[in-house]
Amino acid sequence: MLKFLSQFGRYVLLLKKVFSRPEKSVIYYKQVMHELVYLGLNSVGIITIISFFMGAVITLQTAYNTENPIYPKYLIGLGCRDSIILEFSSTVAALILAGKVGSNIASEIGTMRVTEQIDALEIMGVNSASYLILPKIIATLVFNPFLTLISICVGVLGGYVVGTASGVITTQDYIYGIQYAFIPYYVTYSLIKTLFFAFIITSVSAFQGYYVEGGSLEVGRASTKAVVFSSVLILLFNVILTQLLLS
Amino acid sequence: MIEVKNLNKSFNGHSVLHDISVNFEAGKTNLIIGRSGSGKTVLLKSIVGLHEIDSGEIWYDDILFNKLDFTGKKEIRKNIGMLFQGSALFDSLTVERNVRFPLDMFTGQSMDEKLERVNFCLKRVDINKANKLFPAELSGGMKKRVAIARAIALNPKYLFCDEPNSGLDPMTAILIDKLIKELTEEYSMTTIVNTHDMNSVMENGEKVVFISNGHKHWEGNKNEILESDCGPLNDFIFANSLAKQLKEGKK
Numbered sequence: 001m002l003k004f005l006s007q008f009g010r011y012v013l014l015l016k017k018v019f020s021r022p023e024k025s026v027i028y029y030k031q032v033m034h035e036l037v038y039l040g041l042n043s044v045g046i047i048t049i050i051s052f053f054m055g056a057v058i059t060l061q062t063a064y065n066t067e068n069p070i071y072p073k074y075l076i077g078l079g080c081r082d083s084i085i086l087e088f089s090s091t092v093a094a095l096i097l098a099g100k101v102g103s104n105i106a107s108e109i110g111t112m113r114v115t116e117q118i119d120a121l122e123i124m125g126v127n128s129a130s131y132l133i134l135p136k137i138i139a140t141l142v143f144n145p146f147l148t149l150i151s152i153c154v155g156v157l158g159g160y161v162v163g164t165a166s167g168v169i170t171t172q173d174y175i176y177g178i179q180y181a182f183i184p185y186y187v188t189y190s191l192i193k194t195l196f197f198a199f200i201i202t203s204v205s206a207f208q209g210y211y212v213e214g215g216s217l218e219v220g221r222a223s224t225k226a227v228v229f230s231s232v233l234i235l236l237f238n239v240i241l242t243q244l245l246l247s
Numbered sequence: 248m249i250e251v252k253n254l255n256k257s258f259n260g261h262s263v264l265h266d267i268s269v270n271f272e273a274g275k276t277n278l279i280i281g282r283s284g285s286g287k288t289v290l291l292k293s294i295v296g297l298h299e300i301d302s303g304e305i306w307y308d309d310i311l312f313n314k315l316d317f318t319g320k321k322e323i324r325k326n327i328g329m330l331f332q333g334s335a336l337f338d339s340l341t342v343e344r345n346v347r348f349p350l351d352m353f354t355g356q357s358m359d360e361k362l363e364r365v366n367f368c369l370k371r372v373d374i375n376k377a378n379k380l381f382p383a384e385l386s387g388g389m390k391k392r393v394a395i396a397r398a399i400a401l402n403p404k405y406l407f408c409d410e411p412n413s414g415l416d417p418m419t420a421i422l423i424d425k426l427i428k429e430l431t432e433e434y435s436m437t438t439i440v441n442t443h444d445m446n447s448v449m450e451n452g453e454k455v456v457f458i459s460n461g462h463k464h465w466e467g468n469k470n471e472i473l474e475s476d477c478g479p480l481n482d483f484i485f486a487n488s489l490a491k492q493l494k495e496g497k498k
Contacts, residue, residue, distance in 0.1 A: 023352055023353075024351070024352055024353075027351055027352060111338075112337075112338075115333055115335060115338075116331045116332070116333055116335040117335050117336075117337055117338070119292075119297055119331065119335065120329065120331060120335040120337075122296075122297060122324075123295055123297070123324055123327055123329045123407075124324060124325075124327075124348075124349050124352065124353075125320075125321040125322070125324035125325050125327075125352075125353070126352055127317075
């Protein structure tokens, strides 16, 4: 318990350093642009592939579990849409990003720590925490909602392509289903969750990397810890946010 | 001038530096020597503020550095250049951008002015046609030179070098030592160098401080060091057989 409180205290202190006034806004702006490409744009591919197959599988599973004449076929489209919007495009995509982006951030910052690059920044009088972490947090907060929207669109498309190709649903039923009883707030809910998850992934992973002590072995461990802790926190906050936003 | 008074530092209750007091003189190359694990790097990192000290005082000219807040230290650090043991160049930046980095962060110069300064610093350390290379593409000696170029980009008043010639062949090590000495004289910097290389001591040792097990045992200069009667220092200096033979031959 004491160790947890100590780590939490260090995390809060690190965030305080991260959100202190930047030295030179122009430099930070350039860093944010770089991170938008590195952490955001480079994740579009994996999110697209995963979302397409998630949508496809949800459609097939819904179809095979509702093979009853009393259920209208369009419910397959509706089920696919709501599952993707409410859970898959925000939470599952966040878990995937915790693996890809989280480990990347922890190992990058961790390597900078063990090779004294962070010390070099500090010696120059640069607030290393802010310089290294703030642009990553801003970039993921800005770009991850777009990843979620892309994931929703591609997921629904994946459900349509595989659903109609396998013959479990017609085009008309699927289109009707995804339009039926649509609640726009669900998208807002998904985007709010995405913002929280983006912050968790970036800040927790950066924290793990920033305080690495030792060598390459410890950097690897920090990278693993970053993924594990981010994933657990994402699942925990998923429950809390769902209760707060949907109850 | 940098003055250290009664400095103590421990890690997790284990004392690493004991009551160190020493003056590092301006315009000179000051060397901290000692065996691996003697506390040299901890002392150097304590002086630049990378380690919080337990007690004591660190003065940069007439400013008590260790009592300053982050902003105060930041101002002093703009006058500090440091060469790390592993060079600590930023992997993701080219040579040019590494050297330009402090200029980008702390000056309002135009790009042309910054590039002119970068090229001057790189030329000064004898690095040519490497502006667009990344640190991974450089040799150990070139990395050290680029790190020196970055350290002097802002015309620092204080230069710190942690094991500047570790991992280098003897000839490159001598060149790096000469470069540090020349730059110290050229810019009238207060330079502090951590080393366990006796060649460096005999080349650059205008002031030498010997540390063993976290204690300061001896201070003097390169002319006095061979005549010292300090036991731990003699054990350190004459550890190899060639040095022993030289000493005996001298007698």
